Amino acid sequence: MQIKKSFLYTLSLILHINLILISVTNALNQDGLILQKAKLSFYDPAGSLANWSDRDATPCNWTGITCDNKESVVSVILYNSSLSGSFPISLCLLPSLSTIDLSENSINSSLPLSISTCRNLTFLDVSQNLFVGPVPSTLSDLIFLRYLSLEGNNFAGEIPTTFGNFRQLEVLELSNNVLTGTIPAALGNITSLKKLELAYNTFSQGDLPPEFGNLTNLEELWLTNCNLLGTIPQSLGRLSRLTNLDVGQNKLTGLIPSVIFHLKLIEQIELYDNGFTGKLPAGWLKLTKLRRFDASRNKLTGVISNELCELPLESLNLYNNRLEGSIPDSIAKSPNLQELHLYGNQLVGKLPSELGKYSYLRTFDVSNNSLSGEIPGFLCHNGALEELVLINNQFSGIIPLDIVKCRTLMRIRMRGNRLHGEVPPEFWGLPHVYLLDLHGNAFSENISSLIYGAQNLSNLDISDNKFSGSIPSEIGSLKKLGKFYANNNELRGEIPSTIVNLGQLGLLNLCNNKLSGEIPKGIKSLTMLNELNLANNDLSGKIPGEIGELPVLNYLDLSNNHFSGLIPISLQNLKLNKLNVSNNQLSGYIPDFLFLDIYRDSFLGNPDLCLNDSHSCNSRSGGNNGVLSWIYWLILVALGVVCLVGLVWLMRKYKKITKTKKGIATSTWTSFHNLDFSELEINDSLEEANVIGRGGSGNVYKVVLSNGEIMAVKKLLETPYENKNSEFEVEVETLGKIRHKNIVRLWCCCSKENYKLLVYEYMINGSLGDVLHGNNTRTFLDWPMRFRIALGAAEGLSYLHHDAVPSIVHRDVKSNNILLDENFEAKISDFGVAKVVKSVANGGGVETMSMIAGSCGYIAPEYAYTLRVSEKSDIYSFGIVIFELVTGKPPIDPEFGDKDLAAWVRTTLDKNGIDHVLDPRLESKFKEYIIKVLDIGLLCTSAIPINRPSMRRVVKMLREMRASMDSTIPI
Incomplete structure (x- = not known):
């Protein structure tokens, strides 16, 4: 027995020693320990760093890590890994690190000044994240840096002038941020640069620095939407290696300079959306490598240069100018031509007869000119044409066979021409066409039954033609059809019964035909x-x-x-x-x-x-039946008595009202729904005891009707300083037409001499602002309820922006204007400062206002200093509402100091991390989803309007999240 115990003790000792030896052998090296520390900076919901294990001897096999032959880490590449949190500055402790790539994540911190301690960096890419704060001036201390990309973030402030100290930098990408100030001339000192991208920032107005002519190694210069003024400097002619010049969407003026002809290697020139005037210059044949030229949306005059059209262009965009004359035949000879957009000019004559014969033409748009003649027969000769747009010209003849058989076509618009004859059967059934617009021609004969082949068709407009015959039953097989216009034709027969199969159909217009049945x-x-x-x-x-x-x-x-x-x-x-x-x-x-x-x-x-x-x-009715006639008379007498009694009662009531409420004059009531209450019932309840809300324009009252229904009544008072007519009219004009489950219902309105009334459905749970921050704190909103409110409000705003016709910008989105019904469903309210705007698709989307509307803490930064209102302003305000739901904090609070909620969220995320931002009352099991909603809020509050997602996109993200949340955590 003693021998057995001794043996077991010895065996245990040996095993213990082996474990110690294994532990010593597998101890993580110094680089691995540094990476473990860096890992703590990230929130990693997708588990991208799951194999970063401290049980390994080295990190060389970890995801995203590359080592040299000495097992030292040389690169950390974690792009598109669903990471959020702060920048892991501890990476700079890695002595051999030369590459950091954290692009396409959701990192929401600043980039610290201590980034300069990453001494051996040659490559730094943190693009497409949520970085905030200034661009560190210390980046230029990285003397070996060759590649620097900060694009697609929220970096603010000016570009540091210290950047002029870079000596080896070849790529500098700062586009899509909120950088301010003017573009520094010091960038012209970085003579090693090959690529410079500054596009889509909020720079102050300024000239394109002539010092950029010193960048003789530059190959790409991207300055779109940089608020540039003046002319293109002559010094740019020295950029002999430049292949891509993009200065679109600025305020450049004058003639297109002939200095561009010095750019012998240029392949792409983008001058669109500026103020260039005059004729196209001569000398294009010098640019033998030019493939893409875009000078659209300027004020160019004269004719299209024949020299320009003789180049082997892939893309030519000259639309929305003032060009005259005909389209040069030489453009048809280009073997590379894929895109030709010349719409919105004053062009005349026929199209080049061989257009498309020698190239793989893909998109062709010459709309809104005065072109005539027949459609060329070679546009789809090589089987590549996808878009054919000929709107509002004077084209005549029939649809050429080449087009009829073009199975690559997706978008066809021929409206407003003089085309005639039968539309060939094969044309109706092109398989990839989603838009077919033949409106306003003289087409005749039948709609072919072969239309069943057009399974992608979503918009069909054949109105204002001479189509006859019946609508084929095969139309019912087009499951994607959303709009069908066939009005003003000569169609006969019955509406096919199969039309009820079109589950996506939103508009059906068959008026002015000869349909029967x-x-x-x-x-x-x-x-x-x-x-x-x-x-x-x-x-x-x-x-x-x-x-x-x-x-x-x-x-x-x-x-x-x-x-x-x-x-x-x-x-x-x-x-x-x-x-x-x-x-x-x-x-x-x-x-x-x-x-x-x-x-x-x-x-x-x-x-x-x-x-x-x-x-x-x-x-x-004739009234021949005596008994019935007597019954009718008795009913009339009874009704007369009732009316008389009622009239006496109303007169007494009216006298009582006039005694207690002075100044009530004759009123005009307008109803938007079927009502069963009277004006007098409403007026009787407008007492101080029934006030449930107060505002600058008047009070809101809770009115309990005799039938038990409850209404909310807004009383707009006239003042000598403000004209409330406009607010009243906007509210009535807007809400009177809207029907959506997430927008509060306006029952009726009343216009009186000295005040106006708006009668709404009553929302028993008040406003989101009251529940979160105000008096209505009896109810705690858990995360599922908050999420449902966010989605409902988003759906209401999405309807206003995308589905209302015309589009509506609310201009005062805030938690106090999101009302909650008995089920805590959200409804957008208070449209007193709403603005109807033309949609972006119709050339609008932005309007300049005479004064700021909105509430403190919710106003988008660009609206505050430009007075330009668009749907992006609402999206910013909605982002603040998301922050309120996630943090439980109001938009303005003494806790924030001189910041608002948006600035506090970003600063706190940067300094203290995610846990210091989230409302601690929310259950931790929802943390993953709360953070995702917070990320949506960060996107919505981007300082660059173009970076904010549309409300339709926000709704899509929230719906996808709801599906995921429902499947993982039943709510």
């Missing part, structure tokens, strides 16, 4: 239908009650047909901005819910329709 059964399946126009046809039968089940329909025109029977009561389910059933054969009562001013002329020309009262209908 009934509206197809099953139309309620068109759940995306927003506009239905069947006016001026020969349709008959009853108006289907199914129409009332279309959830988003707001435009319905069935006028000038032969519809009969009753108006369906189900129409009360719709929120129609437009209703017209005039000039049919309808009968019976007009339902009460349609007695609105906006429907005043909607029922004309239906002699058997009557108002919903006995007199109007009996007067048409």
